[in-house]
Amino acid sequence: FQTEMIDIIKSYNQDCCFSCRRISCFHHQPRVYPTQGISTQKSRDLNINMACEMSKTTRVSPVLRHLRKLQQNAKANNAPSDALIQIETCIDCIHARNDYCETISSPPSDVIDNIVTETETHPWQQVRDEGKVLSDVAPIMLSGALEGTFLKMLTGMSNAKRALEIGLLTGCSALSIAEALPADGEVVTCEISEYLASLARKLVDHSPHGKKIKIMTGPGTDCLQQMAKEGQKFDFVFIDADKPGYIRYYKIIMDNDMLTPRGTILVDNALYAGMSYLPQDKLQLSARFTTTNHVMREFNEYVYNDDRVSQVLLPIHDGVMIIRRKEAFEGTA
Numbered sequence: 406f407q408t409e410m411i412d413i414i415k416s417y418n419q420d421c422c423f424s425c426r427r428i429s430c431f432h433h434q435p436r437v438y439p440t441q442g443i444s445t446q447k448s449r450d451l452n453i454n455m456a457c458e459m460s461k462t463t464r465v466s467p468v469l470r471h472l473r474k475l476q477q478n479a480k481a482n483n484a485p486s487d488a489l490i491q492i493e494t495c496i497d498c499i500h501a502r503n504d505y506c507e508t509i510s511s512p513p514s515d516v517i518d519n520i521v522t523e524t525e526t527h528p529w530q531q532v533r534d535e536g537k538v539l540s541d542v543a544p545i546m547l548s549g550a551l552e553g554t555f556l557k558m559l560t561g562m563s564n565a566k567r568a569l570e571i572g573l574l575t576g577c578s579a580l581s582i583a584e585a586l587p588a589d590g591e592v593v594t595c596e597i598s599e600y601l602a603s604l605a606r607k608l609v610d611h612s613p614h615g616k617k618i619k620i621m622t623g624p625g626t627d628c629l630q631q632m633a634k635e636g637q638k639f640d641f642v643f644i645d646a647d648k649p650g651y652i653r654y655y656k657i658i659m660d661n662d663m664l665t666p667r668g669t670i671l672v673d674n675a676l677y678a679g680m681s682y683l684p685q686d687k688l689q690l691s692a693r694f695t696t697t698n699h700v701m702r703e704f705n706e707y708v709y710n711d712d713r714v715s716q717v718l719l720p721i722h723d724g725v726m727i728i729r730r731k732e733a734f735e736g737t738a
C-alpha cells in the first residue's frame with residue numbers, strides 16, 4: 406500500500422507547497438523536498454505520511470478513484486496519448502478546484518500550520534506498532550487547513566461559548582474551534598488514546614487559545630455519559646471519531662439535552678468516501694476499506710428520521726452534515 410502511495414506522490418507536481426501541498430500556494434514558503442537536514446527515518450515517515458495525505462482527496466472522491474483507475478488502464482494498454490492527456494486533465498481539474506478553495510481562503514494560524522506539519526512528520530507506523538494509537542490512525546484523518554478554517558468560521562458564526570469535540574487526533578480541529586471562541590470559552594474534546602491526548606496538549610499549548618481546550622481521555626461514549634450526568638451543555642459539537650459510534654454519540658447528546666436550544670452539531674465524513682450513496686461495485690475501493698460501508702448511511706438516515714432536528718449535508722471534502730434543533734432552524738427557538 407505504501408509503495409503504491411509513494412508512486413502516487415511521485416506522480417504529483419514536485420513543486421507544490423511543502424506546508425499545504427497546493428501548487429499555487431502563496432501563504433507558505435516554496436517547498437523543499439525533505440532530503441537535507443532531516444533524519445532518514447523522519448524523511449521516510451514524512452514521505453509515507455505525505456503520500457497518504459496526497460491520496461486524501463483520492464480516498465474521499467469516487468470520481469477521482471475511477472479516473473486514476475482509467476489512467477492506469479490507459480497507460481497499461483498504450484492508449485492514444487490524447488486520451489491519457491484528457492484523463493489527466495480531469496484529475497488536474499479536480500485538484501485545482503480543491504487547491505483554489507484552500508488558496509483563496511484565509512490561511513490557518515501558525516500553530517495550526519505547525520500541527521499539520523507535525524502530524525505529517527510523526528512516526529505513525531512506530532506508534533501504531535507500539536499500540537499507543539488505534540491501528541487506523543494516520544495523517545489522512547486530519548481535518549487540515551481548509552476544514553479547520555471552515556470550523557473556525559462556523560464556530561464564530563454560531564456565537565458558541567462552549568464546544569464539544571469527539572475525536573481529537575493532534576488537535577487541529579479543536580484549536581480551530583478554540584480560536585473562534587470568546588476568551589472565556591471552552592472546548593471539551595474526547596480522545597481514546599492517551600498518547601494522542603498528550604501529543605495534542607503539547608501542540609495546542611503553543612497557542613494562546615490552547616488554554617480554552619480541555620482534553621478528556623477515554624472512549625467517547627464514557628466521556629459523553631459522564632458529561633450528560635453532570636448536566637453539561639454545548640453550543641457547538643463536532644463529531645469526528647470512530648464512525649460506528651456516531652449514532653451512539655448523537656443519541657447521548659440529543660437524548661440528554663446536551664445541545665443548547667440554538668446549538669449546532671457538525672458531523673464529519675457524512676459521505677464516507679462515497680460509501681453513503683454508492684453501491685459497492687461503484688466505489689472503486691478495496692474490500693478492506695469497505696467493511697463498515699453502511700455506518701454513515703445509517704447515521705445520515707437516523708438523523709433524517711429524527712423529528713427533533715433539521716439538517717443539511719454539504720459536499721465539502723468527505724461530506725459535512727450540519728444539524729440543528731428544528732425550532733432553531735425554523736426560527737421559533
Ligand SMILES: C[S@@+](CC[C@H](N)C(=O)[O-])C[C@H]1O[C@@H](n2cnc3c(N)ncnc32)[C@H](O)[C@@H]1O
Pocket residue numbers: 538539542546547548549571572573574575576577578579595596597598601623624625626645646647650
Ligand atoms: C478522524 S480523527 C480526528 C481528527 C481531528 N478531529 C482533526 O480534525 O484533526 C479520529 C480520532 O478519534 C479517535 N477515536 C477513535 N475511536 C474513538 C473513541 N471510541 N472514543 C474517542 N476517540 C476515538 C482516534 O484516536 C482519532 O484520534
